Amino acid sequence: MDAAAIHLTTLVDDLPGVEPAVSLGLHGMGLRCVADLLLHLPQRYDRLRFDRTIADLQTLGHNGSLPREIVELTGEIVSMRPGFRRRTPTEAVIDDGTAAMTLTFFNQPWMARKLQVGSTVLVTGEPRLYKAQLQMSNPRVSAATNASAELHSMARDLELRGVYTASEAVPSRTIAAIINRILDSAVGLLDDHLSDTFRAARNLPTLAESYRHLHRPEHGDDIPPARRRLAYDELFLLQLGVAMRRHHRQTTLRAPALSVSAAIVDRIKSRLPFTLTSAQARVLGEISGDLERTVPMNRLLQGDVGSGKTAVAAASMLLAVATGAQAVLVAPTELLAEQHMSTIRNMLDDSDVNFELLTGSTKPATRRVLLERLREGDIDVLIGTHALFNESVSFRNLALAVIDEQHRFGVHQRAMLRNAGDTDQQRPHQLVMTATPIPRTMSLSIFGDLDVSIIDERPPGRLGIITRHVEPSETDRVYAHLAERAGRGELAWIVVPVIDESAAALTDLQSHLNRLRAGPLRALRLDAMHGRLPADERDDIMARFRVGELDALVCTTVIEVGVDVPKATMIVIENADRFGLAQLHQLRGRVGRGEKAGLCVLVSEPATDDGRDRIEAMVETEDGFRIAERDLAIRGPGELFGIRQSGMPPFRVADLQRDRDLLRMARTDALALIESDPELEDPTHALLRRRLLKAHGQWMGLGDVG
Numbered sequence: 001m002d003a004a005a006i007h008l009t010t011l012v013d014d015l016p017g018v019e020p021a022v023s024l025g026l027h028g029m030g031l032r033c034v035a036d037l038l039l040h041l042p043q044r045y046d047r048l049r050f051d052r053t054i055a056d057l058q059t060l061g062h063n064g065s066l067p068r069e070i071v072e073l074t075g076e077i078v079s080m081r082p083g084f085r086r087r088t089p090t091e092a093v094i095d096d097g098t099a100a101m102t103l104t105f106f107n108q109p110w111m112a113r114k115l116q117v118g119s120t121v122l123v124t125g126e127p128r129l130y131k132a133q134l135q136m137s138n139p140r141v142s143a144a145t146n147a148s149a150e151l152h153s154m155a156r157d158l159e160l161r162g163v164y165t166a167s168e169a170v171p172s173r174t175i176a177a178i179i180n181r182i183l184d185s186a187v188g189l190l191d192d193h194l195s196d197t198f199r200a201a202r203n204l205p206t207l208a209e210s211y212r213h214l215h216r217p218e219h220g221d222d223i224p225p226a227r228r229r230l231a232y233d234e235l236f237l238l239q240l241g242v243a244m245r246r247h248h249r250q251t252t253l254r255a256p257a258l259s260v261s262a263a264i265v266d267r268i269k270s271r272l273p274f275t276l277t278s279a280q281a282r283v284l285g286e287i288s289g290d291l292e293r294t295v296p297m298n299r300l301l302q303g304d305v306g307s308g309k310t311a312v313a314a315a316s317m318l319l320a321v322a323t324g325a326q327a328v329l330v331a332p333t334e335l336l337a338e339q340h341m342s343t344i345r346n347m348l349d350d351s352d353v354n355f356e357l358l359t360g361s362t363k364p365a366t367r368r369v370l371l372e373r374l375r376e377g378d379i380d381v382l383i384g385t386h387a388l389f390n391e392s393v394s395f396r397n398l399a400l401a402v403i404d405e406q407h408r409f410g411v412h413q414r415a416m417l418r419n420a421g422d423t424d425q426q427r428p429h430q431l432v433m434t435a436t437p438i439p440r441t442m443s444l445s446i447f448g449d450l451d452v453s454i455i456d457e458r459p460p461g462r463l464g465i466i467t468r469h470v471e472p473s474e475t476d477r478v479y480a481h482l483a484e485r486a487g488r489g490e491l492a493w494i495v496v497p498v499i500d501e502s503a504a505a506l507t508d509l510q511s512h513l514n515r516l517r518a519g520p521l522r523a524l525r526l527d528a529m530h531g532r533l534p535a536d537e538r539d540d541i542m543a544r545f546r547v548g549e550l551d552a553l554v555c556t557t558v559i560e561v562g563v564d565v566p567k568a569t570m571i572v573i574e575n576a577d578r579f580g581l582a583q584l585h586q587l588r589g590r591v592g593r594g595e596k597a598g599l600c601v602l603v604s605e606p607a608t609d610d611g612r613d614r615i616e617a618m619v620e621t622e623d624g625f626r627i628a629e630r631d632l633a634i635r636g637p638g639e640l641f642g643i644r645q646s647g648m649p650p651f652r653v654a655d656l657q658r659d660r661d662l663l664r665m666a667r668t669d670a671l672a673l674i675e676s677d678p679e680l681e682d683p684t685h686a687l688l689r690r691r692l693l694k695a696h697g698q699w700m701g702l703g704d705v706g
């Protein structure tokens with residue numbers, strides 16, 4: 001096939017000079033067609049010298065002016081001595097016709113086979129002087145093939161060469177040669193979705209030029225503008241999706257507008273067992289402002305563990321109920337749903353508000369009755385677990401859905417909560433609560449469609465939490481201290497890592513409980529708590545613990561989020577290095593919720609580096625924001641915010657940290673464009689629209705938007 005006849009969809013198998021083994025290898029890497037090859041950008045660039053001979057290098061070395069550069073040269077292997085285990089490296093001598101030099105290979109026993117005396121090879125590496133002798137250590141070696149000869153001839157004056165993610169079967173060099181062959185014709189086929197004027201105003205090169213420069217830079221200066229263009233594209237498309245969704249929510253979707261009077265707000269505040277902090281009051285004001293509008297609220301409430309988010313949520317739901325509407329509270333675990341139930345019960349005991357609990361443990365008959373009453377409007381507040389989203393639940397007039405402690409965001413989370421007589425355009429107001437602070441760059445980009453409220457103040461009188469790390473050999477002392485505190489009426493959590501709560505895993509929990517009962521906590525009243533217990537037993541245990549009929553609970557991470565027992569002042573976390581950082585911070589937040597200082601003891605052997613880092617971070621700071629920053633550094637945003645599960649495609653070029661300015665520009669541009677052409681219907685935007693839907697249509701659910 002003539003290179004001029006290729007299309008973007010031409011299969012790699014059909015490209016000139018691609019052997020079957022190579023094309024198989026390319027397919028294995030997901031590189032199926034010409035477009036895939038274009039998108040496969042170099043990971044980095046080697047600054048290469050092709051014009052150095054070994055004799056040149058020796059002269060430079062003797063003059064003490066050997067530059068730090070990567071040299072590529074072809075020569076014959078004239079001798080070879082295999083290495084012995086780790087002690088002595090494999091050594092070979094290569095002669096390029098001008099002089100000879102030694103190549104040394106550490107820990108690469110297989111090299112001996114590759115370095116056949118008499119064969120001609122291509123070596124790439126950094127020449128160094130070692131004991132006044134020129135040598136290269138651990139250079140890359142490949143057979144001097146046509147591909148390398150081809151690259152050499154075309155690359156005479158190139159100083160940068162892209163290094164591609166490659167595989168055993170298809171080395172970077174081969175990928176470079178194939179891409180080089182098709183590059184000029186392929187970039188000629190690219191349509192640009194940004195107009196000349198748009199690009200000129202932002203100083204962005206064309207797509208064609210950008211791809212050409214990234215694959216084959218003629219100069220180091222070629223790379224940054226090309227990278228900037230592609231990064232801008234990624235950010236711009238994402239921002240367009242976000243802006244489109246926001247516009248859709250604001251103009252098409254409708255939520256019930258509630259008339260919230262100051263009198264109602266005051267009445268509800270007076271029902272709370274405490275005075276709201278000023279941060280809580282401010283956030284409640286932001287929420288009630290949203291509830292009065294017909295645009296569905298899409299608000300994220302962010303506040304560190306123990307900052308009092310739940311109280312704000314409860315008050316918001318009561319606002320809705322006071323205006324005659326229904327509200328729903330969705331919790332991540334049954335245990336937490338049960339706790340919310342009892343909190344609300346305490347607040348509303350003497351009122352005529354109807355509230356009910358619906359979880360996976362609700363009996364089918366009860367469930368049927370509940371769903372019926374919900375539809376009739378006989379229930380004002382429903383409290384439940386995420387299981388609610390798995391089936392369609394109909395409300396008579398649902399105004400507010402609160403989603404508690406969601407630290408894994410389904411970024412596109414479509415509530416399956418329907419109002420009676422709903423059309424597709426009806427949505428309840430939505431409030432999502434989380435203890436994980438979202439960095440500014442993230443909230444501008446991925447979560448750009450959310451309004452954010454922050455509680456940055458703790459309830460008064462909090463003395464904080466002391467965190468200690470102890471070795472397993474010291475636990476007797478820890479438990480002795482726990483027993484002493486129990487004598488003063490303080491309660492404690494003891495957390496054991498149980499990964500999946502299977503019957504087998506739960507025996508660990510039981511045996512730990514038995515050990516404590518037989519030994520250090522002999523005199524205490526203990527019980528176990530985990531997610532597998534039947535709901536009524538769980539309820540009973542929590543109730544006894546809350547009032548102090550039990551001194552300590554040995555539990556799984558079922559208590560990780562939200563659980564609130566103010567009398568608990570100490571938490572012991574066994575094998576603490578097995579937990580993630582966010583998880584440890586959440587667990588620690590189970591104490592220090594009352595007027596006494598909390599104590600968190602992390603029991604762990606110094607294990608892996610990561611484990612040690614997490615423990616150190618915990619001991620060092622109590623600040624959830626700093627913990628999240630450390631966690632972000634250790635795990636990356638994908639894991640932390642559940643982005644990986646959301647289906648959002650990862651950035652190929654853009655980097656939210658480095659490209660902050662570009663992000664801001666992309667955001668402004670996207671908002672302006674969607675303002676002027678909300679659905680991108682203008683024919684001049686057709687290509688842009690197509691690329692937007694291809695990149696983000698599915699995971700963002702733009703299908704029903706545009």
Ligand code: ADP
Pocket residue numbers: 274275276277280303304305306307308309310311312459460562564566593
């Ligand atoms: P979060 O959900 O943010 O972790 P909670 O709403 O569970 O925090 O509140 C933590 C504890 O602080 C609870 O025991 C709650 O009753 C109490 N609390 C919340 N707000 C206040 C306040 N304004 N004054 C005193 N105590 C409060």
Ligand code: MG
Pocket residue numbers: 309310404405562
């Ligand atoms: Mg909470």
